[in-house]
Amino acid sequence: MQLFLEYLFDGISNGAIYAALALALVMVFRGTGTINFAQGEMALFTTYIAWGLTTKNVPIILCLLIATGAGFVLGAVTERVLIRPIERKSLLATLIVLLGLFLALNSLDGILWGNENYTMASLFPNKVSSFVSVGGARLYWANLGLWILVAVIVGAMFQLFNHTRLGLHMRATASNRESASLSGIAVGRILMLGWGFSAAIGAVAGILLTPLSPDSLGVGEMFPILIQASAAALLGGLDSPGGAVIAGLMLGVVEALLSGYVSVIGGQLEEAIAFVAIVLVLLVRPQGLFGSKEVERV
Amino acid sequence: MSLLEITDLRGGYGPSMVLHGISLSVDEGEIVVVLGANGAGKTTTMRAISGLISSKGAITLDGRSISGLHPDKVVGAGISLVPQGRGTFAKLSVEDNLQVGAAKRRDRAGVKDDLEQWYEVFPRLAERKKQPAGTLSGGEQQMLAIARALMNRPRLLLCDEPSLGLAPIVVREVFALLTRINTEQKTAMLIVEQNAQLALEIASRAYVLETGTVVTEGTAASLRDSDAVRRAYLGY
Numbered sequence: 001m002q003l004f005l006e007y008l009f010d011g012i013s014n015g016a017i018y019a020a021l022a023l024a025l026v027m028v029f030r031g032t033g034t035i036n037f038a039q040g041e042m043a044l045f046t047t048y049i050a051w052g053l054t055t056k057n058v059p060i061i062l063c064l065l066i067a068t069g070a071g072f073v074l075g076a077v078t079e080r081v082l083i084r085p086i087e088r089k090s091l092l093a094t095l096i097v098l099l100g101l102f103l104a105l106n107s108l109d110g111i112l113w114g115n116e117n118y119t120m121a122s123l124f125p126n127k128v129s130s131f132v133s134v135g136g137a138r139l140y141w142a143n144l145g146l147w148i149l150v151a152v153i154v155g156a157m158f159q160l161f162n163h164t165r166l167g168l169h170m171r172a173t174a175s176n177r178e179s180a181s182l183s184g185i186a187v188g189r190i191l192m193l194g195w196g197f198s199a200a201i202g203a204v205a206g207i208l209l210t211p212l213s214p215d216s217l218g219v220g221e222m223f224p225i226l227i228q229a230s231a232a233a234l235l236g237g238l239d240s241p242g243g244a245v246i247a248g249l250m251l252g253v254v255e256a257l258l259s260g261y262v263s264v265i266g267g268q269l270e271e272a273i274a275f276v277a278i279v280l281v282l283l284v285r286p287q288g289l290f291g292s293k294e295v296e297r298v
Numbered sequence: 299m300s301l302l303e304i305t306d307l308r309g310g311y312g313p314s315m316v317l318h319g320i321s322l323s324v325d326e327g328e329i330v331v332v333l334g335a336n337g338a339g340k341t342t343t344m345r346a347i348s349g350l351i352s353s354k355g356a357i358t359l360d361g362r363s364i365s366g367l368h369p370d371k372v373v374g375a376g377i378s379l380v381p382q383g384r385g386t387f388a389k390l391s392v393e394d395n396l397q398v399g400a401a402k403r404r405d406r407a408g409v410k411d412d413l414e415q416w417y418e419v420f421p422r423l424a425e426r427k428k429q430p431a432g433t434l435s436g437g438e439q440q441m442l443a444i445a446r447a448l449m450n451r452p453r454l455l456l457c458d459e460p461s462l463g464l465a466p467i468v469v470r471e472v473f474a475l476l477t478r479i480n481t482e483q484k485t486a487m488l489i490v491e492q493n494a495q496l497a498l499e500i501a502s503r504a505y506v507l508e509t510g511t512v513v514t515e516g517t518a519a520s521l522r523d524s525d526a527v528r529r530a531y532l533g534y
Binding site: 165168169171172175176178179180181182183184185186187188292 | 348350368369370373374378379381385386387388389390394397398399401402446447450
């Protein structure tokens with residue numbers, strides 16, 4: 001029981017990160033129609049910024065805010081400068097540009113911060129003794145804080161989508177871009193905001209994830225996470241924010257339990273779980289668990 | 299001075315030109331219809347006015363140039379397009395669709411009043427306001443598209459093929475509603491239509507397009523009586 005709970009807690013923490021990044025991927029997908037391959041690298045870049053600030057003794061909460069703001073700007077500028085001029089030409093070109101951005105940001109990280117790995121300070125008490133005992137298992141404050149913060153972000157995004165004018169305009173733009181602009185929505189501004197929000201979510205996810213294990217901030221940190229988040233987004237349905245969150249959590253928990261109990265998987269084959277999920281989804285239910293097939297009568 | 303004045307409009311899609319110098323005008327409160335066969339440039343004219351495609355030539359609303367504006371700015375200037383195919387936001391509820399139509403407006407109370415007003419005019423939309431708009435019938439979606447465009451309180455309503463894909467009885471209903479809105483709200487309308495007979499009944503003037511130019515224009519009555527127009531477009 002105790003072991004099970006510890007696996008479960010780890011799984012929920014990883015799952016929450018996948019969920020946050022999957023939500024970010026879905027937000028971009030709904031507006032622009034592509035997977036943002038650079039999503040993970042954007043998050044890593046802003047995590048480096050936050051880490052860099054912590055080494056200058058800036059309070060961690062301030063680092064979080066600055067990095068989140070930087071993420072927002074990075075996302076918005078990417079949309080305006082790189083995506084908007086290209087996306088009209090072709091979807092493939094957009095994908096290639098995003099792959100290019102992925103490589104460029106990764107190399108930039110290497111140039112700016114080198115190839116060593118760093119340990120990042122946590123937003124929450126992060127000592128060996130900072131835990132509460134739940135059913136004999138240790139639930140660390142860092143995990144609990146992560147869950148709460150991700151839940152708050154996800155809740156805020158859903159509030160935005162479903163109960164604000166801006167959210168309505170975002171949904172309209174995702175549903176039918178031309179019709180949205182014919183209704184008076186400044187579509188470019190909406191897309192830019194969507195990219196900004198999505199990169200800001202990624203920034204928070206990076207800052208929550210990195211302190212969970214020592215020496216984890218490095219140029220290779222985010223790529224595997226992006227694979228998991230993409231699998232979650234696909235599993236949940238690329239156009240379904242709620243689906244992305246649920247699938248992210250599911251994937252995190254399944255992965256933690258499988259790698260905990262099945263020794264062949266543990267440590268080495270975790271990422272394979274994401275790929276298996278991707279292949280299965282594409283074969284069995286391409287629209288994902290909660291995604292929709294187009295319903296339109298003409 | 300006319301409400302909408304188009305002079306020597308040229309444009310198309312990339313290198314292929316569709317419009318070769320179209321001039322037309324719509325007066326305050328007037329219904330004008332644009333007729334023409336497939337490929338004559340009717341929809342392209344509508345898209346050029348709305349700012350969806352770039353074009354050369356002058357487009358003015360109330361004497362102020364609107365050519366080169368982005369679509370949302372054209373809406374802001376007071377022109378709303380009911381696009382061909384209706385442009386329904388399929389997953390959004392009927393009410394959300396109408397709210398999107400009010401994107402340019404800041405007066406909440408006025409928007410609420412307008413919602414009530416259009417629910418009265420289109421009772422079937424009121425019955426289905428919480429339903430995803432994609433589940434409406436074709437006729438209902440056409441009504442929704444018109445109501446959505448009207449939520450902007452446009453001075454000029456552009457309608458691109460409002461009869462497309464609808465049963466004849468529904469087409470009559472749509473045209474009756476357009477006439478009613480024109481009478482009650484004094485909204486000027488520029489309607490592109492293949493159903494020439496019906497369109498000429500509600501319009502005061504008409505233009506006939508052929509391969510991107512205006513070949514005939516005149517009052518609706520005179521076009522109805524013209525043998526050439528009748529043979530070519532009315533089919534009797």
